[in-house]
Amino acid sequence: MTPNETHKKTPNTAPVIEIKGLYKTFGKDNHVLNGVNFSVAKGENLVVLGRSGSGKSIAIKCLVGLVKADKGEVNVFGKNIVKFNENQLNEIRLRIGFLFQNGALYDSMSVRQNLAFPLMRHSTELTAKQVDNAIKETLESVGLTEAIDKMPSELSGGMRKRVGLARTLILKPEVLLYDEPTTGLDTITSREISDLILSIQKKHQTTSIIITHDMACAKLTADRLVILKDGIIEAEGTYEALEKSNDAWVRSFFS
Amino acid sequence: MVIYLKSIFNDAGNIILFTARFFKEVTKPPFETKEFIRQCYEIGYKSLPLVAITGFIMGLVLTLQSRPTLADFGAESWLPGMVALSLIREIAPVVTALICAGKISSGIGAELGSMKVTEQIDAMEVSAINPYKYLVVTRILAATLMVPLLVVFADGIGISGGYMGVNIHSDINIVRYISQVFESLDFVDIIPATIKTFFFGFFIGMIGCYKGFTAANGTESVGKAANSAVVLASLSIFIIDMLAVQITDIFF
Numbered sequence: 001m002t003p004n005e006t007h008k009k010t011p012n013t014a015p016v017i018e019i020k021g022l023y024k025t026f027g028k029d030n031h032v033l034n035g036v037n038f039s040v041a042k043g044e045n046l047v048v049l050g051r052s053g054s055g056k057s058i059a060i061k062c063l064v065g066l067v068k069a070d071k072g073e074v075n076v077f078g079k080n081i082v083k084f085n086e087n088q089l090n091e092i093r094l095r096i097g098f099l100f101q102n103g104a105l106y107d108s109m110s111v112r113q114n115l116a117f118p119l120m121r122h123s124t125e126l127t128a129k130q131v132d133n134a135i136k137e138t139l140e141s142v143g144l145t146e147a148i149d150k151m152p153s154e155l156s157g158g159m160r161k162r163v164g165l166a167r168t169l170i171l172k173p174e175v176l177l178y179d180e181p182t183t184g185l186d187t188i189t190s191r192e193i194s195d196l197i198l199s200i201q202k203k204h205q206t207t208s209i210i211i212t213h214d215m216a217c218a219k220l221t222a223d224r225l226v227i228l229k230d231g232i233i234e235a236e237g238t239y240e241a242l243e244k245s246n247d248a249w250v251r252s253f254f255s
Numbered sequence: 256m257v258i259y260l261k262s263i264f265n266d267a268g269n270i271i272l273f274t275a276r277f278f279k280e281v282t283k284p285p286f287e288t289k290e291f292i293r294q295c296y297e298i299g300y301k302s303l304p305l306v307a308i309t310g311f312i313m314g315l316v317l318t319l320q321s322r323p324t325l326a327d328f329g330a331e332s333w334l335p336g337m338v339a340l341s342l343i344r345e346i347a348p349v350v351t352a353l354i355c356a357g358k359i360s361s362g363i364g365a366e367l368g369s370m371k372v373t374e375q376i377d378a379m380e381v382s383a384i385n386p387y388k389y390l391v392v393t394r395i396l397a398a399t400l401m402v403p404l405l406v407v408f409a410d411g412i413g414i415s416g417g418y419m420g421v422n423i424h425s426d427i428n429i430v431r432y433i434s435q436v437f438e439s440l441d442f443v444d445i446i447p448a449t450i451k452t453f454f455f456g457f458f459i460g461m462i463g464c465y466k467g468f469t470a471a472n473g474t475e476s477v478g479k480a481a482n483s484a485v486v487l488a489s490l491s492i493f494i495i496d497m498l499a500v501q502i503t504d505i506f507f
Contacts, residue, residue, distance in 0.1 A: 096381070100377065107370070171382065
């Protein structure tokens, strides 16, 4: 199946993110990405599927410069960031939010401090009162105002992800990258996180890339899906189209 | 064998690059003053009880062990001076640095290692915050400044331990004891011994940070980072001490 066969929703605006022929190899012969191509339009939710080790996380880490690509183009907001230095990357990173698999909350800081940490560094003109208000407002948007003075060790898995999301949202990113947002959560909490992803997209008009193994989350959140296999895009399209694909391997994700 | 040697040279090269980055970043604003002060508190203030206990025992035991030999020569009156010289020139700096390698270097290695494994360092980086500056520069600076202060503190406590040791077998006035201590000391004894402690502190902080910051993924690597930080920091303390003594010997 060619990627375009099942592609239903063609982005009608210039892509916010565009990856062209991306290659990444670790060590001598661990070829993780072998020429990945995909793009995401403004306001679109793209879900990336694939088996463990297929290179999904590496691909989105290339978007924020956490992993340097060996070859190819990573165009973010129209700029190829592959050869960017730290300062140039930081300008891009301020416009992108990244939700890590386990939230990646700073263990030594309370929830309040976790949220204040990036905000106070990048918005130095804000008063303590304004910072506090922004923290409360952001926590409210993820439904966790009561956890403001808790330490990360006191939070459940779902709460950690919500706080991680709040910490990302406080910088008002235009693009959100979710690395397995529902992994390790029960069905109800997974559903809540998926709903939260949708409500954030609606409220802030963000563009999102969601890496997941959770098909319920994919069904709910995806405008379009891509499936990675051995470091290349094997299939691309809407949930409904891929579910009825002629390729048994593609269909196996949906069964 | 070749692979082992390759990994040693690889590590040495990476440590040099890691250290070079420290000197590049330390002078560039913004300065993380708040975190630096917090680290001084964590590294310096929280190590005081441990350093105090070991310092006191060092002074006491050294006095008790040296006394019989000096008594054989009828030179017991040299005891305060000898204990003070041994403590200040060698024992207090090295033992305190080793204690700090165990407490501080392993602590930093484990803390940064677990931050690395749980993607907290990556989270900092994607928030456009320089994790090297926030986590590494502050810890290395704090260790470089706090270890010498802890050594000076251990010197003082060790000398007071010596006073107790002397008084177990004889009776000496505190004023006389202190005056005997200072009579035997010169700036040449204190300054080189203090200068080397800055290097001890720098290496304790730097090795802990390097091992933690470069920890591989997986919880196992956190333990490895803490363990190898202690081993390498302790080894580097002995090497620096050997070099410092040789250099002091040439100049003084």
